[in-house]
Amino acid sequence: MKPTLYLNFEKINSKVITLAFLLYNCFVFGQSTKTNEAYVLFQKKDYLKAAKAIDEAAANPETENDPKTLCVKGFIYKDIYKTSEIENPESPARIKALDAVAKGISVDTKGEFTKNYKDLFWYLVKSMKKDAVAPFNSQEYAVALKLYQNYLEARKLMVTEIDTSVTFYCGYSAYQLKKDDIAINYLNKVVRFNYDDSYLYFMLADLYARKKDNQSRKKYLDEGLRLYPKDRNLAIASIQYFEETGNLKELENKLQSSIKNSPKDIDLLLKLALIFEKQVESEKDTVKKNKVFVKAIETYQKVLDIEPNHANANYNMGIMIYNLAVDKITQLEFTIDFTEIDKIQEDCKVLFKRSLPFMEKAYTIDPTNKDILTGLSGIYYSLDDSEKLKTIQALLEKYKK
């Protein structure tokens, strides 16, 4: 599901600013210059002529570095942006306004227009930030990333501290775009500021997984789970890490811990059951093997208690019991005595019968699944039910084609 950004944008009342500017400048601008002419036109909202006049003033060597001229230019282009280009995230007027602010700040050594420049600056950069919200919310991450980057770049003009939220959004967008290095760069910046979002740690872990850097991957998984112990995404990512690195016991402990927090989470329970299944496969000691087998069965049963029609849980339950019976026979020594064989066959028959209802249930839920059909045919074969075996084998042939 797409992430949603709700932006409660603090609007600057431009009328108040403009009025303050006007009153202030009654005292400042006395002489009749192009700047003054532009200002008068600006007051009349004749922005095109005002822009022409202020551009001439800004090009004039006598006024090009005049803080007043640059301030008026900033306001004129800000209003042009506001009245006719506000829907354009690449607004040329806004860029000119910001350029005027940047230059104005550098030449306003006495700080006469500091308040005006600050007001202009915040209005313009906040509008840039606002522009990125819609594409971000609609998952147009390439556009969102570019606009957020523009905002961050413009913001540097007056602010030195990091905007952690927007930096996070840049990282998130780059992550979605699979621009891994860019994403890591942004996300590592915000993680240093303890940005409060569990998904930050998930993304970093995933990014390092993509880079096959398991040390960093584990570091962020551990840190994320320490901060957000109930976070499901981090829990699953952690499980996948242990699964991939082959440390099943550590994985089992993690899973058990996650299940304590989410005892009804079927995905976690299925994963845990699978871990037990893998342990059954690898365990040589019969007693230990049987113990783990029971754990697996109990875990699948927990899934079925929550969701009786879960196809995977029914299938896995059926196949585990069936495979146990087959393994009991195939692992026998050739030299075993007749009398023992009969008992083992009897035990296996019980297991085959026990596996059948689970596999038949899985079949009713997912009747075209070849794995289920194969499992079911194995059980019917073992139980010597030739009629049902024929039916299932015919279906298998049909789906093979």
Next chain:
Amino acid sequence: MKKIAVLLFVFFALSWNPKDILLAQEPNSANSKIKAIFMYNFTKYVEWPGTYHQGDFVIGILGATSLSTELEKMSQKCKVGLQPFKIQRYNSVTEIGKCHILYIANEKSSSLGSALTKVKNHSTLIITESEGLAQKGSAINFVSVDSKQRFELSKTNAGRYGLQVSSSLNALAILID
């Protein structure tokens, strides 16, 4: 500046990787293993003439059957006394030579008669796996009873080929005669 609130609702469906799916074991392998174990046991309860106690203990297989794989495994692990097993495959009756045991696969059941003729001068234990073949001349015929592997035994048919069957085998077999 008001704080920007972010609500991220990210749901990740945990899809199971196909590698995680458990697959059913091949049921034939279990059935073949049981038959192989039975056959090894037959070597303990059937007595061949003295001239058959030297050299390889030959098991001939007529026709295709998954049992041959298990018998090959058995031949690598076990012996009959000091005699190593030798597994000999035959595609047709004409290929059949001297062997201690001749296993006739289901697909070659119709060849039982000619196979009996072929080995009439040998002490060969003939084993089949189709209904009614013990009555038609095989000494042992595998059958499935109540979902378990069992075998029919015809001591008469075994005796025709100079084979002595221990009475211990009677208790485990479905006796034909």
